[in-house]
Amino acid sequence: MARAVTNRHKVIATIAAWLIAFVIFFPILYTLLTSIKTESEAIAGFSLIPSGTFENYITVQTRNGYFKPFMNSVVLSVGSTILALIIAVPAAWAMAFSPTKWTKEILMWMLSTKMMPAVAVLVPIYLLFRDFGLLDTRIGLMVMLTLINLPIVVWMLYTYFREIPGEILEAARMDGAGLWQEIVYVLTPMALPGIASTFLLNIILAWNESFWTIRLTAVDAAPLTAFIASFSSPQGLFWAKLSAASTMAIAPILILGWFSQKQLVRGLTFGAVK
Amino acid sequence: MATHNTKALARLMMAPSVVLLLVWMIVPLSMTLWFSFQNYNLLSPGNVSFAGFFNYRYFYSDPAFFQSIWNTLMIVGGVLLITVIGGTFLALLLDQPIFGQGIVRILVISPFFVMPPVAALVWKNMIMHPGYGVFADISRLFGTTPIDWFAQYPLLSIVIIVAWQWLPFATLILLTALQSLDSEQREAAEMDGASFISRFIYLTLPHLARAMTVVILIQTIFLLGVYAEILVTTNGGPGYASTNLPFLIYRTALLGYDVGGASAGGIIAIILANIVAIFLMRAVGKNLDR
Numbered sequence: 001m002a003r004a005v006t007n008r009h010k011v012i013a014t015i016a017a018w019l020i021a022f023v024i025f026f027p028i029l030y031t032l033l034t035s036i037k038t039e040s041e042a043i044a045g046f047s048l049i050p051s052g053t054f055e056n057y058i059t060v061q062t063r064n065g066y067f068k069p070f071m072n073s074v075v076l077s078v079g080s081t082i083l084a085l086i087i088a089v090p091a092a093w094a095m096a097f098s099p100t101k102w103t104k105e106i107l108m109w110m111l112s113t114k115m116m117p118a119v120a121v122l123v124p125i126y127l128l129f130r131d132f133g134l135l136d137t138r139i140g141l142m143v144m145l146t147l148i149n150l151p152i153v154v155w156m157l158y159t160y161f162r163e164i165p166g167e168i169l170e171a172a173r174m175d176g177a178g179l180w181q182e183i184v185y186v187l188t189p190m191a192l193p194g195i196a197s198t199f200l201l202n203i204i205l206a207w208n209e210s211f212w213t214i215r216l217t218a219v220d221a222a223p224l225t226a227f228i229a230s231f232s233s234p235q236g237l238f239w240a241k242l243s244a245a246s247t248m249a250i251a252p253i254l255i256l257g258w259f260s261q262k263q264l265v266r267g268l269t270f271g272a273v274k
Numbered sequence: 275m276a277t278h279n280t281k282a283l284a285r286l287m288m289a290p291s292v293v294l295l296l297v298w299m300i301v302p303l304s305m306t307l308w309f310s311f312q313n314y315n316l317l318s319p320g321n322v323s324f325a326g327f328f329n330y331r332y333f334y335s336d337p338a339f340f341q342s343i344w345n346t347l348m349i350v351g352g353v354l355l356i357t358v359i360g361g362t363f364l365a366l367l368l369d370q371p372i373f374g375q376g377i378v379r380i381l382v383i384s385p386f387f388v389m390p391p392v393a394a395l396v397w398k399n400m401i402m403h404p405g406y407g408v409f410a411d412i413s414r415l416f417g418t419t420p421i422d423w424f425a426q427y428p429l430l431s432i433v434i435i436v437a438w439q440w441l442p443f444a445t446l447i448l449l450t451a452l453q454s455l456d457s458e459q460r461e462a463a464e465m466d467g468a469s470f471i472s473r474f475i476y477l478t479l480p481h482l483a484r485a486m487t488v489v490i491l492i493q494t495i496f497l498l499g500v501y502a503e504i505l506v507t508t509n510g511g512p513g514y515a516s517t518n519l520p521f522l523i524y525r526t527a528l529l530g531y532d533v534g535g536a537s538a539g540g541i542i543a544i545i546l547a548n549i550v551a552i553f554l555m556r557a558v559g560k561n562l563d564r
Contacts, residue, residue, distance in 0.1 A: 090287035120540035124305035210502035257387035
């Protein structure tokens, strides 16, 4: 009897969950479907069955030049993430293993810099970029993305490093491991998963950043965020093509995101929720 | 001696991050503060003069100013309300035993990974468009006139789009927190005959408090700066109906070329963010100590 009740409960919960999941996912699904419709099909009213053309994907590349903003997105997100890691790993390491009474304050202060509204410094950053010739350059934007994500990267790494037991280091030292051996055989293997998770999450954040990437670029350094935003102008009202471009812009990160659910929770809650 | 060395080394290791963030905070902020007291328009860059509080008074007397503050708070408050309540409900549902849980989870969290311009354009053109959107198709099915969302309810439309992007985040965090709830405790409560509602109020909700605080903190940081969603959908309109503070400052700075006015707006945005931040940081600091 109890079993029957549980089963019915499971079926109802399953139906409800799938329904809600379908509604939430629907805009993405519809984008995907529209991207393989023809333009006239795309505005012909609701339909879940497309004719299955890949023409839009080709047109987006040949007419709008999709590849360049895509490469910019790759270079900017990977580049800024590596740069942020190089700066943050030592800092997080020091805070996790040689904490002082100030460590907590420094961490909170770093987090508070994220509270500064980006738009409040739009004018000075814009003028500085203009004066240094950094507007619409990949290097300028890369530095920008590194700076805005640095606090999150330090925090994430700190929460991972803090969980590495310090006794292991002492044990290795007792066994006569030199500094180099300590780094290669003890620290790196234990720190690597945390660094990899941070890397993954920061790529997602940098890829989707949509304020500085739109405002500080025009043509040369424009990543996918700016490329897609340019479709909002009236002459860009080709929905099938917009859908194709959108699908290509979100697919890599969507797949990356599916694999990093756990890291995402941990990283974005600064280790408060695991 | 060894500890002395370690300490020096630790300081050295932290230096790049701390110095960079310090520069990143101080340089642009002091520039914004300085500009906010200047008459400085990019169209006549030779004519820079001290303005006193003129820019602040100008910004303050702009009717768009109060509306933009109101809109900013409405976006933050509206999205938080939808995502925290909806996220709690969804997390409770996904915590039940269901068939295909992994796939459902993937579907539900997906919107979080969609970049803001894509999310906004998809909603604008394919879901909310009064002629060809799915919502219009649905209302025609029921024989009612389709709603022109961005003309009639511009702010609500923005809130819906942004809430769609952040609901997955709240759900995922709250679900993770739920799963760490001690199952023995839960079973004990069930054995004692506690109803679903009293279990929720006395057991689940207190357990979720910490996760909720974090969700609210993180979302607020990002929601205070909603920008791309407005840029590609309503462009702040009609009138100033969907202009939030970031968007107003952007308009003043890069469309009006008014460096002084935009900087004054920037300082006001910082003050607003700080008021919100003080409350949040205190709550989070307390929660993280536990």
